[in-house]
Amino acid sequence: MNNRRSFFRRSAALGMGAFGFNSLFNQMHAADFARAEEYWNPASDNNEEYWKVIQDAYTASKSDIVILNNGGVSPSPLVVQEALDKYNRQAAQGPSYYMWRVMDKGREPLRQRLAKLAGCDAEEIAINRNATEALNTIIFGLPLQKGDEVVGTIQDYPNMIQAWKQREMRDGLVYKQLSFEFPIENDEQIVKAFEDAITPRTKILHVTHIINWVGQIMPVRKICRMAHAKGIEVVVDGAHTFGLLDYTIPELECDYFGTSLHKFLSAPVGSGMMWIKKDKIEKIWPLLCNSVPQGKDIRKFETLGTRSFCIEQAIGEAINFQEGIGNRRKQERVHFLKKYWAEQAQKIPGVKIHTSLKPEFSCAIAGVSVEGLKPEQVDSRLFKEYKIHTVGINWENIHAVRVTPHVYTKLSDLDRLLEGLEKIAKKA
Incomplete structure (x- = not known):
């Protein structure tokens, strides 16, 4: 296994797929992005000439419809569309060969690059399909017992609320929900509300990094520090922050994190990522079966069966595009x-x-x-x-x-x- 991982790391360094010298981003956009830097004025608020180059890289910018629901799902730039099309056409020539023997080898370089973007250890990153899958894996995988308490809010994303309610129904957890009147411009008010809800039975706080309904940024790090001082773990829903806000996952100081890559990273629809702090991987049960369900390898969460390897590989060009702009x-x-x-x-x-x-x-x-x-x-x-x-x-x-x-x-x-x-x- 170690030799296999070393091969993938070397392959990434030598130029495999989206992360090589011949990446589609380098072919389609690198020169334009370099020229766009000539327009950049750090003293200006808008730099419209620079941003016009970025806008032109999205086919959505030329749509007859003005798309202002990127909080749901974001269009991909042309380079990501082209990458997905390329991988789909390749896979169609013989899926069992190209998916399992060619594209599957691209997951480890992708894991490395996602980890770099997230500022964390690659051995803490699992690649999946969206934030719901990532966070449901964590929610249903936590070894909680009857009577254990979880604190979230009524403003959390519905799929996470329903997951906790299912655990409440199935396992006898106590799921408590706070309610906030947004907007709030006082971090301590939010932290105190979570703290006041904690009892000796509280095991988990569930925090949505950006409230998807109205965009409130929650003070995640402050909540995590308060919770950890009381021996409580924190699950963070980062669906709307990864690829948008300039942070690394370890800076949040949370224990578990899930996100969708098809929002502000502009990766293909149906791409997501889960992060679990390394020393906690072993205790989380995978949502789907694995031969070593209580193992320490983050890959135990990726036994999804047959899915689109093409989507996974196209994520790489979205990362290139993101890095071309800067967080x-x-x-x-x-x-x-x-x-x-x-x-x-x-x-x-x-x-x-x-x-x-x-x-x-x-x-x-x-x-x-x-x-x-x-x-x-x-x-x-x-x-x-x-x-x-x-x-x-x-x-x-x-x-x-x-x-x-x-x-x-x-x-x-x-x-x-x-x-x-x-x-x-x-x-x-």
Whole structure:
């Protein structure tokens, strides 16, 4: 096994697939990205000439529809589409050979590069299909007993809520949910709410890094430090932060982490990643069968049977694209786009923003509502009258239209959104 892993590491260094000198990114975008750096002015807030090069690399930027629901799933840049097409065409020539004997050898180099992007040990990374699969693996794999308590919130993602409720029904856990009135611009208020919910039976805190409904950034590291001081572990849902915020997973100080790669990393739909702190891998049962279910090898979580190896390999080009921009630059740009439209929208009579505009409390996602109209009515009119795709949110105490730009979003797209909101508010 060690010799096998060494071979894969050497292969990555020598130029296998997306991580070699002949990667599609190098062929299609490297020169353009290099030229774009000439436009970059660190003293400027927007650098539109630079970002035009990035926008042009996405076919979605040329769509007749303005896509502002990147919080659901993000389009991939052309290079990722081309990579997926290339691998699919190759696999179609003989799936049992090309998938199992060729593409399967690309998983270890991919694991290495994902780990580099995440700032962690590659032996802590499992590659799967989405955040739901990653986090459900952790939730159902934790060796919890009847009466053990788990604390989450009603604003967590529904699939995680349902997973904990199933464990409550099946195993007799006690699942408690906090409720917050967002936006909140006070980390200590959030930390204290979790702390006040803890009892001697509490074993796990479940924290959503960015609340998907309205974009609130939760103070994960502060919550983790508080929890660890009490001997409690923390599961983090990072579906909306990986590839968007500039951080490494170890910096969060959590114990377990899951994310979708088809959101802000812009990898193919159906790609995800799970991280488990190395000393905790052994105790987590895999969701699907494995010959060594209580082993220490993170790969025990990847026995998914036949799935798309083509999707896995195309993730590599998404990583190349991400690194071509840079994490910090991307985070600042997307926050700028959110702030650009939301600051203007909140000045429109009858329009309300449900998200903080400060960068420490939100980034891409913001919620907006129009007085006198339901979220689904605003969402419908934006699409019907302006060809703007958003999503109406009615979840617990959150009622707003979720708007989520990405790096390919143009300022003119956001100007169209503002025009639409203003006219819709006048007619409400």
